[in-house]
Amino acid sequence: MRYRRPGLDLLSHALLLLSIAMFLFPVWMALTAATHTRAELYTGIAPLWFGGEGIDNFIAVLRDPVGRLGVSVSQLLFNSLVMALGIAVGKIVIAILAAYAVVFFRFRGRMLCFWAIFVTLMLPVEVRIMPTYQVVSDLGLLNSYAGLILPLIASATATFLFRQFYLTVPPELLEAARVDGAGPWKFLCDILLPLSKTNVAALFVIMFLYGWNQYLWPLMITTDTAYTTAVVSLKQMATGGDNLVPWQTVMATALLALLPPVAVIVTMQRYFVKGLVDSEK
Amino acid sequence: MATLTLDALNKRYPNGNAALLGIDLSVEDGEMIVIVGPSGCGKSTLLRCLAGLETISEGELKIDGERVNEREPAERDIAMVFQNYALYPHMSVAENMAYALKNRGVPKPAREAKVRETARVLGLEALLDRRPRQLSGGQRQRVAMGRAIVREPKVFLFDEPLSNLDAALRVQMRLEIRRLQKRLGTTAIYVTHDQVEAMTLADRLVVMNAGRVEQIGTPMTLYQRPATRFVAGFIGSPAMNFLPLEQGAAGWRLPGGACLELEGFEGRPSSLGVRPEHLRESDAETALFDVRVELIEPLGADTLAYCRLDGTATPLVVRLDGARQLDEGERLRLDAGIDRLHLFDAEGRRLERRSLDHGRAPLLPLSASL
Secondary structure, three states: OOOOOOHHHHHHHHHHOOHHHHHHHHHHHHHOOOOOOOOHOOOOOOOOOOOOOOOHHHHHHHHHHOOOHHHHHHHHHHHHHHHHHHHHHHHHHHHHHHHHHHHOOOOOOOHHHHHHHHHHOOOOOOOOOOHHHHHHHHHOOOHHHHHHHHOOOOHHHHHHHHHHHHHOOHHHHHHHHHHHOOOOHHHHHHHHHOOOOHHHHHHHHHHHHHHHHHOOHHHHHOOOOHOOHHHHHHHHHHOOOOOOHHHHHHHHHHHHHHHHHHHHHHHHHHHHHHHHHOOOO | OOOOEEEEEEOOOOOOEEEOOOOOOOOOEOOEEEEEOOOOOHHHHHHHHHHOOOOOOOOEEOOOOEEEEOOOOHHHEEEOOOOOOOOOOOHHHHHHHHHHHHOOOOOOOOOOOOHHHHHHHHHOHHOOOOOOOOOOOHHHHHHHHHHHOOOOOOOEEEEEOOOOOOHHHHHHHHHHHHHHEEEEEEEEEEEOHHHHHHHHHHOOEEEEOOOEEEEEEHHHHHHHHOOOOHHHHHHOOOEEEEEEEEOOEEEOOOOOOOOOOOOOOOOEEEEEEHHHHOOOOOOOOOOOEEEEEEEEOOOOOOOEEEEEOOOOOOEEEEEOOOOOOOOOEEEEEEEEEEOOEEEOOOOEEEOOOOHHHHHOOOOOOOOOOO
16 A cells, blocks of 8 residues: 555555454354354354353364264364375476476477376366266275375476476576586476475465365265265265254364364465565576 | 597587587697687587587587597586576575585585685685575676586686676686686686687687688787688777778779789788778878778777778778877878788688798888879
8 A cells, every 4th residue: 555544544444354354254153153062053043152162062073973974073184184285295296297397308299298288277177077087986096095186186287387487497507507417306306496495385385275175076986984075074064964963063173174274374375475585586 | 637629510400500510629738718709600509519518410529539429518527607607596605516516426525625625716705605696796707617616627618707797897707717727727618709808818719600610829810810801800899991902903902092012912802901900190192091080989098080981981990099189070191011901802711921921021012002
């Protein structure tokens, strides 16, 4: 804001506070609901203040198997974490290698490879879900971590991002490294990777959230609840069937499922901003 | 320390472009060779072929008598200093200098000792922990030099290393490079387009044009006896004046009417070259050139006068003493000694006087008439 006027300041702060309130209200509702008993929640009035249960509901869902699922939320969170980390790390490693090959090596069909990767941007998992399911099922990967991670592990977006970054690296740097006796692996590990730290941090945040928020794919291939993810289970818990939905449990699980992505953003954000501020290039 | 031999080196790109055409060069141990030429003449390509960054299409490259055509840059035992320094931005100065040693498996204590020693020679001790972006242009240049020196390579390759520096720093670094190279006694190939750098640094100078070597020789040889019109025009600033010659009844006619009697030259001259600094004012009736001053550039010590031969459009540049007061439009009579005149044939080759090969040149009959 360039203008310094008291009235304008007041207005912008009011707007900011209003937006914060709008975004935080559902979280607040979830937090207060999670501290009540189920009976209290079915009195018809939504409680907007803490109930008597305290953190008991949280402890309960983390420790004991939840309702019809038969597994605890700890297990669900662990599954989500494995999937999200697997996808994020895998995507970054594969993208780095693919972009490295496309930018720094001259081989027949190089541009064809690049465009083939690029075209897969048009084929997200939702579009290719039937054939993908067939392949994963034929490989016997239903109900496994590998089945959750592998179909989502290659990313055209990340490859493209790394490619754009590599293209900005001055060619003399590669030549200097060659004269200094660094082979392709050493150049990648000693020169390129340290230079792309900030890109890796940014991509990790984006890809972790992408992996964590997956719904359709895990829902398709996990029939065994031991491999269900937190996000998928929330939907299953909230559909009560014949029973009343245990909203206090659903809310506690939802809040717990929020924590890892928030933690990732908060920690990685620092590197992210640091990278932006003191650029290595 | 090493000798370097280039035998009929050719470089052709896959698209058919030929960048180097039959380069022959033999570099002595400890010699500093400077390669000059206009942009696009192939001088950088040649250096990159020597470094192993470009493949050699034909011919042979030997370092210390050993063929190295197929070797990777690192295996050739050369070090290169790049125009934009190409320092690793995420490494400190010390790490930058130690990287090549590290890749060769030199143990850490030996590595550190060498880096410290090199830093001391170059005056970089205080900067060892800094990152390249925290250094000034001159300091970066010095680090790039350090990175090359620390490995004690057989050959240094310099690719226009001073062109990113400001004028004052360039002069200073030029002297420093020369001093270092002499002290270390390492064979060096230096590519530049700056002819002052070329003249001052070189033991021998290689002038390149369109992928070919025009002439190889000491800077003074190239200045005094350029083998081709191209070399004559390229070495020296301002460039040599060239005047067309036409055969007339009374000898060879210059534009403007003056006639020269040229004898004892092999071949058929087509142009006459004379350097601006070798023209001097003359009262003699026999002065070669009658000119009209068009533009004056006072440089302090000297004054450059851009003239045209009287009554013609042929330009002539002359360097006169700075104390001489000149007016635009003024007429001058200029002359130059016979040994300051260069003759070239229609193909641009230098025409030598026959007797020059044997000791002193005799005075030649020369007369000028208007």
